[in-house]
Amino acid sequence: MKDSNKLKKATYHLWTFTISKLISSFGAQVYSFAVSFYILQLTGSATSFAANLICNILPRTLAAPFAGYITDKYSRKIIAITAQIATTVAITGLLVVTLSSGLSLIAIYTTSCILSLTSMFSGVAFTSSITGLVDKERIQKAMSLNQMSISFAAIASPAVGGLLYGAVSMPVFLIMYIAASSLAIVLESTMNFNLFAHRKEEVEGEPKETMWQSMKAGISYLKLQPLLMAIIWISLLINFLFGAFEVGYSFILIEKMKMASQRFGFTQGAFAIGMLLLSIYFSIRKEVNYPLLVSKRAIIGMGVMMGAVAGPILMSLTDNSIFVYYLMIMFSLGALVITVNTPIMVMMQKQIDDDYKGRVFSILETMSMALMPLGMVLYGFLYDVFPAQWILLISASLFVGVTLILARPSVVRKAHPELEKVRAHRRGVAS
Missing domain, CATH: 1.20.1250.20 (MFS general substrate transporter like domains)
Known part of the structure; x- marks a missing residue:
């Protein structure tokens, strides 16, 4: 009861x-x-x-x-x-x-x-x-x-x-x-x-941690979690490189493509709709079995979509085709952002000790946002100096490359050791 x-x-x-x-x-x-x-x-x-x-x-x-x-x-x-x-x-x-x-x-x-x-x-x-x-x-x-x-x-x-x-x-x-x-x-x-929480009770007479000791303990806890460290580094570098899209998208559509403001607004709406539909999907489906692998593939997909933003600069398309093309890209990006975030956040919720969650999530937020302003300033300068298509294509390549290195197969295997058994079983069935 x-x-x-x-x-x-x-x-x-x-x-x-x-x-x-x-x-x-x-x-x-x-x-x-x-x-x-x-x-x-x-x-x-x-x-x-x-x-x-x-x-x-x-x-x-x-x-x-x-x-x-x-x-x-x-x-x-x-x-x-x-x-x-x-x-x-x-x-x-x-x-x-x-x-x-x-x-x-x-x-x-x-x-x-x-x-x-x-x-x-x-x-x-x-x-x-x-x-x-x-x-x-x-x-x-x-x-x-x-x-x-x-x-x-x-x-x-x-x-x-x-x-x-x-x-x-x-x-x-x-x-x-x-x-x-x-x-x-x-x-x-x-x-x-605290309905399902498992937080440590404070013991009477136990010396209390200072704020600095507590923050150091949070960093020490993270260092003992190689998987969390990999996620934080991926987040830091991906958010920095995504500045190429954040700055370049508006610049290309408004300055290069001369897209009407109403149509530009519709493409922004497509991004939010992609996020909403995938959020509904994840709310009704069963939990993802291999969150890091799913997120890795979705991040690579985001890199591909980021490079594809340069497509209409490299080929000749009608105004309507350009509009539909960017609607599809923005919808896909919105869907991919949720596919990256939801499985990883569920995995982190389950893996991080209740007593360290605040510090770990705040470090993740700080690291995610730390390079964003720098990325926007740098890419703002680059777009004024170099051709937009090459900035996007090079940044997209780095985006995919960073993901392949930091979420390499050995890291994925550490996160999901059971994955190797499933693959071996499938190979056995196939042969």
């Missing part, structure tokens, strides 16, 4: 977690869309717009290691709820400033910095708590539903943001965001973050 109640509570967690994530992701993305629009309308400056992007990336990158320590040290439920309350307070503060003295860039930048930190703390707390919230058999479903809510928000938020931005004033818009954020707080407060 006790197990039955736990499973019912886990089912409740699956849906409250998904709804809470959908509300917070949707609110954050609609807010981001409206604020970006406002900045460009107010200043017409790309520099002011870029400054807001930096306010979104830099604080979370700098604070991620500390978030890992705090998440492993204190109650993850309290951290998640506090982060959501801080989001609500920050938006309320922006509303008060808007009503009293008018919206200013300083107020927007300050709010963006706070929201960057709160979303990062909330994200690390929730990611570290998946195995505490749901039973082992439904970890993949939980990860997929989480990704579905993010993908759905990515598809719908530009349309809703555009509609609201034209229809209501900024104060009304902020009040709607405050209401949504408050609902997320209520949902999160009903969840039991």
Whole structure:
């Protein structure tokens, strides 16, 4: 009876977690869309717009290691709820400033910095708590539903943001965001973050670790996990090389192909739809048997798609053909991103000790984002100097090469020793 109640509570967690994530992701993305629009309308400056992007990336990158320590040290439920309350307070503060003295860039930048930190703390707390919230058999479903809510928000938020931005004033818009954020707080407060958790109890009189010792312990734990280290290095280098696509895609379609803004928006939507459909697929299928192998193949597929972006520059195509070609590429990339992330995240959830999850996931986030700004600056310079097609093709080749080296067959065999037996059995059956 006790197990039955736990499973019912886990089912409740699956849906409250998904709804809470959908509300917070949707609110954050609609807010981001409206604020970006406002900045460009107010200043017409790309520099002011870029400054807001930096306010979104830099604080979370700098604070991620500390978030890992705090998440492993204190109650993850309290951290998640506090982060959501801080989001609500920050938006309320922006509303008060808007009503009293008018919206200013300083107020927007300050709010963006706070929201960057709160979303990062909330994200690390929730990611570290998946195995505490749901039973082992439904970890993949939980990860997929989480990704579905993010993908759905990515598809719908530009349309809703555009509609609201034209229809209501900024104060009304902020009040709607405050209401949504408050609902997320209520949902999160009903969840039991320790339902299935296996965290170490603190012993009375035992000397307490300092923050620095705790962070060093997290790095030492990672060093003893060669598979996790391989995943982190792949993530670091792949995110850096993916800058060739992040910068090049918009540059090629808008500058080289002169694609209409509406069509360009449709190609961006195809990416989110690919993510959403694969998230639904992973939420209903059984767990992947060989996650590292599946992710390796999907990363190679991403490299191929990245190189294929250069295709229309190298051959002559009609405008309609170019549009359909990029729709297919973006849909495939969205699907491949989920195929990379979901199996690997499920594997990490199961392999990482509950007491180290916060630190490991925060190190992964820091490493993933560390080279992204550098990659964007470097590729921005390269696209101004060299032909776009060669930058993409060389970067795509490096992308595939790095994956083949860091996820070589010996690494895959260590991750999945049972795979060799299955292959030997198949060879025996075939002969």
